[in-house]
Amino acid sequence: AALDHGAPAAGVVTELPDFSSAGLVPTDQLVFGGHDVVETPLSKQVERLTAGGVLPAGLGTLITAELAEAERNITLLPGNRNAAEGGDLPVGAVAHHPPDPQPGQFGVVRRMAEDIRAFRLRYDLEHVVAINVASTEAPYEVDVDSAAELRMALGERDVLPPSSLGALAAFEAGAAYMDFTPSTSIKPEAVREWAIEKGLPYGGQDAKTGETLVKSVLAPMFVHRALPVHAWSGTNLLGGGDGATLADPRAAESKGVSKERGLSEMLGDVAGEVHIDYVDPMGDWKTAWDHVVFSGFLGVRMTLQFTWQGCDSALAAPLVLDLARLSALALERKHVGAMPFLGFYFKDPIESSEHALARQYDALVRWVREC
Numbered sequence: 351a352a353l354d355h356g357a358p359a360a361g362v363v364t365e366l367p368d369f370s371s372a373g374l375v376p377t378d379q380l381v382f383g384g385h386d387v388v389e390t391p392l393s394k395q396v397e398r399l400t401a402g403g404v405l406p407a408g409l410g411t412l413i414t415a416e417l418a419e420a421e422r423n424i425t426l427l428p429g430n431r432n433a434a435e436g437g438d439l440p441v442g443a444v445a446h447h448p449p450d451p452q453p454g455q456f457g458v459v460r461r462m463a464e465d466i467r468a469f470r471l472r473y474d475l476e477h478v479v480a481i482n483v484a485s486t487e488a489p490y491e492v493d494v495d496s497a498a499e500l501r502m503a504l505g506e507r508d509v510l511p512p513s514s515l516g517a518l519a520a521f522e523a524g525a526a527y528m529d530f531t532p533s534t535s536i537k538p539e540a541v542r543e544w545a546i547e548k549g550l551p552y553g554g555q556d557a558k559t560g561e562t563l564v565k566s567v568l569a570p571m572f573v574h575r576a577l578p579v580h581a582w583s584g585t586n587l588l589g590g591g592d593g594a595t596l597a598d599p600r601a602a603e604s605k606g607v608s609k610e611r612g613l614s615e616m617l618g619d620v621a622g623e624v625h626i627d628y629v630d631p632m633g634d635w636k637t638a639w640d641h642v643v644f645s646g647f648l649g650v651r652m653t654l655q656f657t658w659q660g661c662d663s664a665l666a667a668p669l670v671l672d673l674a675r676l677s678a679l680a681l682e683r684k685h686v687g688a689m690p691f692l693g694f695y696f697k698d699p700i701e702s703s704e705h706a707l708a709r710q711y712d713a714l715v716r717w718v719r720e721c
């Protein structure tokens with residue numbers, strides 16, 4: 351809605367000339383839906399984000415009509431409360447899920463898939479792309495190896511974490527699936543096989559929005575200039591819901607693995623670690639400080655340092671738009687399975703070991719042109 355009112359589309363890569371003849375769905379034709387555990391009405395969230403400097407002043411007034419329309423369409427799930435029940439959501443909002451006859455996690459998948467199907471029907475959509483932007487989960491050991499085994503286990507026990515159930519729901523509903531997080535979701539072979547059986551594309555994982563984005567430009571520079579890197583240390587300070595989630599060492603473990611993958615694959619073993627610290631008053635803002643020790647001709651020691659200060663939501667939002675448009679194109683072209691050509695967007699690119707941003711961009715543009 352903000353873009354329709356003339357707000358700048360900075361950061362939307364698919365608006366660049368390289369993508370103009372790709373036949374991507376225009377951003378003003380995208381329809382958004384989602385599940386959220388937050389009960390705060392959208393208009394209040396906009397006020398909060400504006401006060402925090404995440405949204406430009408005045409935007410809330412410009413998009414009042416769209417916000418009201420979105421709020422009218424909110425459906426409460428069991429557990430949420432509307433205003434009449436002491437919650438914050440609109441009074442008209444009602445819980446709509448009847449108890450599920452299917453047992454165990456199969457029932458959860460089926461219910462979520464029904465929501466996605468209902469969304470498609472309601473807006474008469476040609477393609478649906480499910481994007482996981484939920485909180486990062488702790489690592490999860492999945493002990494089944496194939497889609498067939500998974501089908502059996504789902505009715506009997508808790509075999510998958512929520513992110514993977516979401517992925518299966520997307521596939522059951524005929525949607526593409528994209529993981530913006532480092533959670534388990536599409537990591538298990540059995541989940542990927544499920545997507546392939548359904549003839550659908552999937553991609554991810556863990557969007558590179560800040561520190562890792564800069565690293566994926568700088569690390570290739572050291573490689574191409576034959577400058578050995580000895581240590582690369584990074585500290586990330588952030589608040590917000592993401593920061594609070596990552597204060598849990600188990601969730602931080604998933605994020606840490608993802609954040610460290612690129613550097614080790616580009617440079618091999620270098621000393622140093624990545625740290626993430628939760629600093630509540632920073633809200634949605636993050637600061638990353640990186641310190642790199644390298645050497646030049648005759649072994650002379652040198653240092654590079656950079657500081658990246660970004661607004662996490664403003665960095666992530668344009669990537670969500672890109673990934674929705676590109677995944678819709680993949681659906682249009684009947685692409686099945688992993689989408690490694692979208693590695694440009696991710697810290698842990700699926701089925702790809704390319705991390706250098708420029709090469710990833712070229713691969714993306716090549717794929718778009720082949721289409």
Ligand SMILES: O=P([O-])([O-])O[C@@H]1[C@@H](O)[C@H](O)[C@@H](O)[C@H](O)[C@@H]1O
Binds near residue numbers: 559562586638
């Ligand atoms: O992309 P990047 O700046 O390297 O990594 C970031 C993490 O350091 C941060 O903890 C998380 O909240 C961001 O969403 C993002 O994943």
